[in-house]
Amino acid sequence: MSVQAEWGVSGWSVEQVGRWLEAEGFPDYVPLLCDQHRLDGLSLLSLREADLRTPPLQMTVLGDIKRLMLAVNRLQCKNPSIVQELVLTHSDEREAEGSTVQCNGRHEHKDECEGTAYSRLQTPFQKSSEHWHPYTNRKWRDTQLDPEYWKTALSAVYVMFVCGVTAFFMVIVHERVPDMHTYPPLPDIFLDSVPRIPWAFAMAEVCGLTLGIMLILVLLLHRHRSILFRRLCSLTGTVFLLRCVTMLITSLSVPGVHLQCSEKVYLDSWGKIQRALTIWSGLGMTLTGVHTCGDYMFSGHTVVLTMLNFFITEYTPRGWYFLHTVSWVLNLFGIFFILAGHEHYSIDVFVAFYLTTRLFLYYHTLANTRAYQRSRRARIWFPLFSFFECNVEGPVPNRYCWPFPRPHLLKIIIG
Known part of the structure; x- marks a missing residue:
């Protein structure tokens, strides 16, 4: 029986994350991720490729970074409810990131890297607020559309x-x-x-x-x-x-x-x-x-x-x-x-x-x-x-919401 079947990922302890890393073929990174940085299940689900590339982890082997992120992405896709709760937690962090990233071995503006393998391997919790542009193969965020x-x-x-x-x-x-x-x-x-x-x-x-x-x-x-x-x-x-x-x-x-x-x-x-x-x-x-x-x-x-x-x-x-x-x-x-x-x-x-x-x-x-x-x-x-x-980025996604404030009693009932 696999590790994931025995425990819910969000409830994994540091030791269980270590066992998962060994099962996925990354035993060399157990000391770095588990012993040194105390990575548990919840932090594993919120892991991004940028976290692996930058300090304090600063992994340098590209193949290991890609394979580890693919394994993490599989976990995230199997736990959408937990990942959804992490969206708001990481939204501010994504906004604070620099305007440049390393893309295909060179530094470019962030928008120029959208649509590449780098952007596609970002954490899947972005899907709740980001969508793929059907014409330019670039991502846009409907939450950033200014109603003006x-x-x-x-x-x-x-x-x-x-x-x-x-x-x-x-x-x-x-x-x-x-x-x-x-x-x-x-x-x-x-x-x-x-x-x-x-x-x-x-x-x-x-x-x-x-x-x-x-x-x-x-x-x-x-x-x-x-x-x-x-x-x-x-x-x-x-x-x-x-x-x-x-x-x-x-x-x-x-x-x-x-x-x-x-x-x-x-x-x-x-x-x-x-x-x-x-x-x-x-x-x-x-x-x-x-x-x-x-x-x-x-x-x-x-x-x-x-x-x-x-x-x-x-x-x-x-x-x-x-x-x-x-x-x-x-x-x-x-x-x-x-x-x-x-x-x-x-x-x-x-x-x-x-x-x-x-x-x-x-x-x-x-x-x-x-x-x-x-x-x-x-x-x-x-x-x-x-x-x-001029300020509308790409197609407008068809997303709906209730236009009026809910009555106080209804809020209590729904929670």
């Missing part, structure tokens, strides 16, 4: 300002919509093939509201909700800013004769601002009584549906298949209902979906790989991205 609430507040102001500008532009394009008698609806494969469903557009907005509630729950429970909300505001505001340009450049004819576009009333500036405030406060939804014409290229409803869907699927664990399926179903059915209601041309929906998905993927690719740090072009063409993401 002031940037999140700025992003909220940004998206609200863009929504106000969009509402004002919707008033302008409504005044410019082509006359329905002179310019009939344009030929469209989907609209010409599928008869109009009167209640479809309202159902599209219901799909959007459902996705919005789902994302709110994700944001509330996500540990890095501030970063997620900041990204949501940044991306949504940027897409809607592009929409302002496209719908102002070219005015498409009304896609269906059922749309009762009001006569052109060239309001004064104050009247246009009041109308824009009405659209802004109603979120541009027909469910809130907002009806506009002319804002066709491209579909704002499709942008919102797609953006909500992508944030839900990106910032929830990959194993939540049911949630992801529901999210995609709501997204696709919402798009179908928009077209079935004959509120937009097919090209409006296609361009909206394509631009939203491409911008989302481009943003997150840059953020996850931090490629913008080496790309002057990205900083020039996407300055908001560089500003919001």
